[in-house]
Amino acid sequence: xTKHSFTASYKYQVRRIIFMLILTLCxxxxxxxxxxxxxxxxxxxxLTLEGIGFPCLxxxxxxxxxxxxxxxxxxFMNAGAANGVSRTTSLVSxxxxxxxxxxxxxxxxxxxxxxxNSLSDSGSDIFLLEFIYGEKKFFEFYGExxxxxxxxxxxxxxxxxxxxxxxxxxxAAAFYKLSRVGTVIFTLIIVxxxxxxxxMASISLAKRGIDLDSCMKKFFTEVERAFGMAHxxxxxxxxxxxxxxxxxxxxxxxxxxxxxIVRRANAKPAAIRGD
Amino acid sequence: xxxxEIKNLSKSFGKNQALSDVTLTLKENCIYGLLGRNGAGKSTxxxxxxxxxxxDSGEILIDGIPSRDNDKALGKLHMMGEQLLYAPSLKVSEMxxxxxxxxxxxxxxxxxxxxxxxxxxxxxxxxxxxxGYRSIAKIINALACNADVVFFDEPVLGLDANHRDMFxxxxxxxxxxxxxxxxxxxxxxxxxxxxIERAVVIKDGRLLLxxxxxxxxxxxxxxxxxxSLVDEFAKGREVMSEDTLGGLKTAYIKGDRFSENIPDELxxxxxxxxxxxxxxxxx
Numbered sequence: 089x090t091k092h093s094f095t096a097s098y099k100y101q102v103r104r105i106i107f108m109l110i111l112t113l114c115x116x117x118x119x120x121x122x123x124x125x126x127x128x129x130x131x132x133x134x135l136t137l138e139g140i141g142f143p144c145l146x147x148x149x150x151x152x153x154x155x156x157x158x159x160x161x162x163x164f165m166n167a168g169a170a171n172g173v174s175r176t177t178s179l180v181s182x183x184x185x186x187x188x189x190x191x192x193x194x195x196x197x198x199x200x201x202x203x204x205n206s207l208s209d210s211g212s213d214i215f216l217l218e219f220i221y222g223e224k225k226f227f228e229f230y231g232e233x234x235x236x237x238x239x240x241x242x243x244x245x246x247x248x249x250x251x252x253x254x255x256x257x258x259x260a261a262a263f264y265k266l267s268r269v270g271t272v273i274f275t276l277i278i279v280x281x282x283x284x285x286x287x288m289a290s291i292s293l294a295k296r297g298i299d300l301d302s303c304m305k306k307f308f309t310e311v312e313r314a315f316g317m318a319h320x321x322x323x324x325x326x327x328x329x330x331x332x333x334x335x336x337x338x339x340x341x342x343x344x345x346x347x348x349i350v351r352r353a354n355a356k357p358a359a360i361r362g363d
Numbered sequence: 364x365x366x367x368e369i370k371n372l373s374k375s376f377g378k379n380q381a382l383s384d385v386t387l388t389l390k391e392n393c394i395y396g397l398l399g400r401n402g403a404g405k406s407t408x409x410x411x412x413x414x415x416x417x418x419d420s421g422e423i424l425i426d427g428i429p430s431r432d433n434d435k436a437l438g439k440l441h442m443m444g445e446q447l448l449y450a451p452s453l454k455v456s457e458m459x460x461x462x463x464x465x466x467x468x469x470x471x472x473x474x475x476x477x478x479x480x481x482x483x484x485x486x487x488x489x490x491x492x493x494x495g496y497r498s499i500a501k502i503i504n505a506l507a508c509n510a511d512v513v514f515f516d517e518p519v520l521g522l523d524a525n526h527r528d529m530f531x532x533x534x535x536x537x538x539x540x541x542x543x544x545x546x547x548x549x550x551x552x553x554x555x556x557x558x559i560e561r562a563v564v565i566k567d568g569r570l571l572l573x574x575x576x577x578x579x580x581x582x583x584x585x586x587x588x589x590x591s592l593v594d595e596f597a598k599g600r601e602v603m604s605e606d607t608l609g610g611l612k613t614a615y616i617k618g619d620r621f622s623e624n625i626p627d628e629l630x631x632x633x634x635x636x637x638x639x640x641x642x643x644x645x646x
Contacts, residue, residue, distance in 0.1 A: 093434035096464040104450075163450045169415050170448035171465035172437040172510070351432065355415040357446030 089177045097173055097181035101164050105156055105189045112152060113196065146245050147216040149193045150252035157186050157256025162264050162356060169355035179261075179350055183343050186253040187246075194245035198238060217244050220317050221326035240328060247335040254342040261346035265353040365426050365439045365511040365544065366391050367412060372421030374407055374568075381407040382568045385421070389512070389544060394534075396559035396576075396636070397548040400644050404568040405548045406445065409514045413442040425512075441466070442514040443505035447497065451490035455483060455500045459507070466508040474507035477533065481526065494521035502530055506537050512544040519551060527551070531558050552637040562636060566644050580633045584620035587613040588629040596629060603642040615642060 124140045161182055168178030197215070221244060263271055290300040312319075315334045316327025367389040374382040382404045389395060399405045410416045412423055414430060414437050422429060425436035449458050455478070463469035478485050481499045489497060498520050505513050515534075519527045534545060535558060549555050562579060564572040572579075583603060586593055590612040597605075601617040615638050625631050 090434040090438065092467065093438060093465070100461050100464050166448040167450075167461060169413075170442075170444075171462055172413070172434070172440050173465060174414065174432040174434050174437060176432055177434050352417050354417065355410075355448060357444075357448055358451045 089174065089180065093173045093177045094181050094184075096171070097164070097168055097178055098185055100167060101160070101181055101185035102188055104163070105160060105185060106192070108156065108160075109152070109189060109193065116148075144216045145197045146194075146248065149190075149197055149245070149249045153186065153190055153193065153249050153253035154256040156189070157182075157253035158260040158263075159256075161257050161260035163358075165264060165350060165353070166355055166358065175350050175353065176347065179257075179343075179347055182257060183254070186257065187250050190250035190253055191246045193249055194242050197245050198242040215241075215245075217241065217248060220319070221328060221331060222318050244328060244332060244335075247332050247339075251335045251339050251342075254339040254346075258342045258346050258349075261349040261353075264356060265349045367430075367512060367544075368424040368427075369408075369412070370422045370424070372408070372411060372418050372423070374404075374411060374416070374418045380568050382411070382418070385565070385568070385570050387563065387570055387573060389546065390561075391511070391544055392542040393544055394538060394558055394560045395544070395546045396552070396555060396562045397546055397565070398552060398562055398636075398640050399548075399565035401550075403565045403644075405565055406516050407568075408565065409442060409516050409546065409548060410444070413437070413440055413444075413514060415442070415444070415448075438465075439511040440514070441505055441508045441510035441512075442516065443501045443518055444514075444516045445520060447489060447501075449489060451488070453489055454486055455489065455492070456485040458489060458500065458504060459485070462504050462508055466510060468509035470507045470509060474503050477503045477506065481529065495523065495526065498522055499526060506533060509541060510543065512546070515545065515547045515549075517548060517550070519549065519554075527554060531555065534558060552640055553635065556636045559636065562640075564640060564643055571643055576636060579636060579639055581619065582639065583615060583617045583634040584623075585613050585615050585632045585634060585638060586625065586629045587611065587632070592626065592628055596626065604638075604645070 120140065121137065124137055125135050128134060128136045128138055164182045164185075165175060165178045167173075168175070218241075262274060266274055286300075293300045314330070316330035318326035369385055369387045369389075372382055372385040373380075385404075385408065397405050397409070407416070411418045412430070414432065417431070424430065425433075425439055428436045430436040430440075449461065453461070459469075459471060459474045463471055475485065477483075481496075481503070483496055483499050483503065487496075489500065492500060498518065499522065502515070502518050505515060505518075519530060522530065531554070534547075537543075538545060547555060547558065556576070559576055561575050562572060563570070574582075586596055588611065590607060590610055593605075593612040593614050597614045597616065603615040603617055605615070606613045615634065620631055620633070
């Protein structure tokens with residue numbers, strides 16, 4: 089990897105994602121405003137923005153970055169292959185650009201979203217991360233500096249959104265490497281194994297005296313504990329440091345697996361309709 | 364300036380052996396013609412050199428550096444392939460800008476000038492272009508990138524005669540103004556012959572010939588005329604192939620035409636690249 093190839097890939101990728109991101113956010117904002125106005129008009133005949141808000145915008149951002157991570161990876165790998173950039177550099181810069189966009193989106197969630205929510209009567213901003221790691225108001229009430237609380241929320245939001253992007257990148261890397269037949273088989277596995285495989289395995293193991301449901305429950309509880317999630321121990325505040333570290337670690341592991349997958353993957357040309 | 368050394372390269376797709384133990388050196392500042400019949404392995408070789416696909420065995424060195432997944436080596440190359448590796452939703456101008464990010468010596472002014480000459484709409488999306496104009500967009504991109512080695516895989520695919528002529532002229536102009544190595548893979552050998560300095564012929568995944576075109580021309584000659592006269596002249600000489608049309612015949616003969624005593628009734632021509640190619644690759 090050279091400095092020039094990394095910078096070139098990174099610049100190209102950020103430009104591509106940011107454009108789509110701005111487009112999506114603007115569309116979401118406009119849609120929310122129109123929908124709230126129409127709903128209010130339907131209720132009391134007045135065109136107001138009462139009740140406007142973006143509940144769980146952090147979760148929505150995670151979903152968006154998951155989609156972007158998955159959607160753009162093939163394009164980034166191909167653009168790199170077309171311009172003398174190695175797979176490793178393309179992937180590393182894709183991870184870096186997704187991290188940058190995650191931070192930008194987290195900033196939007198942390199700053200813009202509370203402002204929009206303040207337009208409504210309640211003025212509340214409901215986030216999934218607050219459900220998991222404790223409400224900001226809770227920390228402010230117990231004397232923590234509001235700025236520190238917000239910064240912490242921003243960091244956690246960046247990491248969680250970045251983790252979602254990495255899941256998307258990992259899936260996309262697998263699809264990029266696989267042949268057409270492999271893609272079909274992999275898709276069927278993703279769809280059908282959880283839907284049918286799990287119940288079948290559960291029944292089969294139950295006959296041998298193994299309770300798969302309780303095993304899985306235990307597994308997920310351990311995962312939640314590892315990620316420092318509040319509701320596992322019943323407290324109002326989660327373990328931020330542990331959660332942040334685990335998110336970062338998981339993202340790094342996913343990035344490494346994605347690299348193992350794509351480092352010897354053939355470039356897959358874009359399909360053009362009519363050709 | 365870059366020299367590419369290809370050592371014992373092999374690649375198979377399932378049971379199909381696309382390349383077998385190919386060893387070749389592409390010297391700097393030379394225009395190569397990479398020739399071969401359909402399925403001979405030309406595109407596979409180019410794709411492997413450009414790190415788009417991976418060889419089963421063998422090694423490629425660019426200025427002595429292994430090229431596999433190596434930005435320092437790969438950054439010296441550009442390939443205009445048959446397939447599109449940019450997002451189809453990109454506009455032509457966006458494709459140029461993207462390439463300019465990667466190639467420090469990218470000449471945007473030149474790209475825009477060529478676009479005007481070809482009447483290429485730079486605001487059009489790649490997916491909306493015809494096959495010919497998509498080829499033109501990729502040709503312009505390849506010529507403007509100013510890479511040390513530029514590969515053209517079927518560059519004139521879908522281009523009309525005027526555009527093909529423009530491409531050959533611009534390739535020579537570019538080569539004169541900024542010497543680089545051009546590797547051109549094409550089936551239109553006669554058209555590109557004037558451009559090619561050195562020919563590399565591949566047959567069934569194996570390297571058959573790597574020779575200067577001047578040397579190829581002196582490898583043999585063709586004699587044309589009345590069939591009976593040609594047959595008489597060809598007796599005792601090594602005939603590579605023959606074409607007969609009515610009472611006229613052309614024989615392609617190995618050897619030096621200047622040392623031969625050829626009857627005045629027969630027309631003598633130096634061996635063309637295409638004739639040699641047909642002779643070499645006919646199974």
